[in-house]
Amino acid sequence: xxxxxxxxxxxxxxxxxxxxxxxxxxxxxxxxxxxxxxxxxxxxxxxxxxxxxxxxxxxxxxxxxxxxxxxxxxxxxxxxxxxxxxxxxxxxxxxxxxxxxxxxxxxxxxxxxxxxxxxxxxxxxxxxxxxxxxxxxxxxxxxxxxxxxxxxxxxxxxxxxxxxxxxxxxxxxxxxxxxxxxxxxxxxxxxxxxxxxxxxxxx
Amino acid sequence: xxxxxxxxxxxxxxxxxxxxxxxxxxxxxxxxxxxxxxxxxxxxxxxxxxxxxxxxxxxxxxxxxxxxxxxxxxxxxxxxxxxxxxxxxxxxxxxxxxxxxxxxxxxxxxxxxxxxxxxxxxxxxxxxxxxxxxxxxxxxxxxxxxxxxxxxxxxxxxxxxxxxxxxxxxxxxxxxxxxxxxxxxxxxxxxxxxxxxxxxxxxxxxxxxxxxxx
Numbered sequence: 001x002x003x004x005x006x007x008x009x010x011x012x013x014x015x016x017x018x019x020x021x022x023x024x025x026x027x028x029x030x031x032x033x034x035x036x037x038x039x040x041x042x043x044x045x046x047x048x049x050x051x052x053x054x055x056x057x058x059x060x061x062x063x064x065x066x067x068x069x070x071x072x073x074x075x076x077x078x079x080x081x082x083x084x085x086x087x088x089x090x091x092x093x094x095x096x097x098x099x100x101x102x103x104x105x106x107x108x109x110x111x112x113x114x115x116x117x118x119x120x121x122x123x124x125x126x127x128x129x130x131x132x133x134x135x136x137x138x139x140x141x142x143x144x145x146x147x148x149x150x151x152x153x154x155x156x157x158x159x160x161x162x163x164x165x166x167x168x169x170x171x172x173x174x175x176x177x178x179x180x181x182x183x184x185x186x187x188x189x190x191x192x193x194x195x196x197x198x199x200x201x202x203x
Numbered sequence: 204x205x206x207x208x209x210x211x212x213x214x215x216x217x218x219x220x221x222x223x224x225x226x227x228x229x230x231x232x233x234x235x236x237x238x239x240x241x242x243x244x245x246x247x248x249x250x251x252x253x254x255x256x257x258x259x260x261x262x263x264x265x266x267x268x269x270x271x272x273x274x275x276x277x278x279x280x281x282x283x284x285x286x287x288x289x290x291x292x293x294x295x296x297x298x299x300x301x302x303x304x305x306x307x308x309x310x311x312x313x314x315x316x317x318x319x320x321x322x323x324x325x326x327x328x329x330x331x332x333x334x335x336x337x338x339x340x341x342x343x344x345x346x347x348x349x350x351x352x353x354x355x356x357x358x359x360x361x362x363x364x365x366x367x368x369x370x371x372x373x374x375x376x377x378x379x380x381x382x383x384x385x386x387x388x389x390x391x392x393x394x395x396x397x398x399x400x401x402x403x404x405x406x407x408x409x410x411x412x413x414x415x416x417x
Contacts, residue, residue, distance in 0.1 A: 027322040029232045103321050109376060110318040113311055114230050122380065156383070157391060160373025165365075167372055170321045171330045175338065176365070184366055188395065 015040050015050055019061040024103045028058050028111070055111065059121045062104045066125050069093075073132065083140030088197045090133060091185045094162045095169075095178045102170035105163075130155040140193065147194035154192055161185055215253050217243040222264035223271070227311050231261055231319065265319055266329050268312045286410075288348030293406045295344060296392055299337075299371035301379045302414050310379050338364045345400070355401035363396055370395055386415050 018040035022031045031054065037044045051057045073093055080086045112119040133155035140146035162185060168176040186197050221242035225234045236257055240247045254260035283291050301310035320326040341364035348354035374388035393406040409415075 027318070106314075106318040106321050109314050110230065112380065113314065119380065123382070126377075126382070153391070156374075156377065157370075157395060160377065160391075161366070161369050161395075162373070163376060164369030164372035164374075167317055168334060168369065171317065171327055171334070174331070175335070180365070184362070184369070188366070191398065 012050060013064065015047060016061050016064040019057050020065050020104060023058060023061060023107060028054055028107050055115055055118060058107055058111065059118060062108055063121065063125070065104060070128065077136070083136060083143055083145050084195055084197050086136045086139065087189055088186065090136060091182055091189070094166065095181045102166045106170065126159070130159050133158055137193065145195055149192055157192065158185065158189060161188060214245055214249060218245060218250055218253060219264050219267045222260055223268040223312065226264060226315055227308050231315050234261065236260070262326065265316050265326065269316055269329050269333055283347055288344065288351055288353035289402060290407045292344060292348065293393070294410045295341065296367065296371065296389060297409050297414060299375065300385050300388055301375050302385055307379070310375060314376070334368065337368055341367050355399065358400050363399060366396060367392065384415070
């Protein structure tokens with residue numbers, strides 16, 4: 001066997017998807033490089049070739065998962081003409097199954113408290129999420145559909161509400177269902193922005 | 204209880220307290236039994252006597268800290284007769300935010316706990332119990348305020364309790380990471396429920412004079 005890792009058959013995006021799956025399942029603490037390699041169908045040296053540490057693996061896995069999330073979100077938002085439908089879609093995208101990765105976010109939060117590099121990753125990803133929300137608010141204000149409210153302030157408010165609720169969903173708090181979450185978020189947005197969001201709009 | 208049993212129980216608590224402290228300072232993944240034993244002033248064999256495995260110790264330490272953090276959060280928010288519902292609600296919101304010092308430490312544990320509970324289903328009942336207690340704590344305070352005519356009569360206690368809990372967690376994380384000041388978070392949370400409860404526009408100042416305000 002060649003001492004050099006075989007890199008030909010596995011690509012970085014596949015490794016990142018495998019890493020995200022393993023972290024989600026076992027937590028970063030128990031995620032071994034061998035597990036990630038197994039999940040990706042490659043060898044441990046191939047994984048180590050790309051990632052120097054577990055922190056880096058988490059950072060990259062989360063960043064790439066978010067990248068896909070935003071790509072999909074941006075594409076979908078563009079297709080929606082109405083600002084109100086865009087806002088509703090944002091709420092749904094954060095409360096749906098699978099897209100918004102609460103387990104990875106919790107790993108990030110816990111580690112970012114002590115790891116400056118991960119703290120920077122968190123700040124960057126959170127900033128992007130908030131800007132996405134604020135842009136939709138500005139768009140709605142330009143079209144005269146949302147009332148004057150500070151878009152950035154509103155973005156922190158909505159993001160905080162959705163984060164708080166997604167923690168409770170992740171902990172399987174039976175009182176907090178995705179429907180309940182949507183209802184709370186939609187009513188908060190309606191009140192802050194002085195508008196009515198469409199009932200049961202397609203998302 | 205005999206003297207020996209009391210000492211033994213004291214040792215167990217000391218071990219748990221030392222573990223909680225280590226977790227808060229270094230993160231759960233970095234905690235070593237030998238260090239905890241040293242902090243608690245006991246031998247590692249005594250730690251193993253009380254806790255079969257490292258995992259068991261960490262789980263129980265978090266459980267213990269959850270209860271402690273819960274007690275802080277559910278803590279001395281003041282008597283409604285003395286404070287009135289408006290000031291009492293403000294004090295309860297303050298109990299849920301990471302003010303520098305003790306509350307901040309509890310918050311760090313809180314985040315570790317989320318992570319642990321998300322990963323380990325056996326930790327979830329503890330988490331769910333705590334959230335249920337806090338939800339009840341807020342809902343009861345709101346219902347009392349409505350009864351006393353201090354909050355709007357058509358406010359929905361459970362819904363607003365859910366809103367407050369989620370906002371406290373979501374803003375709390377951002378305060379912990381330094382995105383915003385705790386006084387700012389407090390004002391925004393207040394504003395989010397102000398209309399529905401019929402509250403004054405500005406929250407009353409924090410009960411604790413050491414807590415920063417706008």
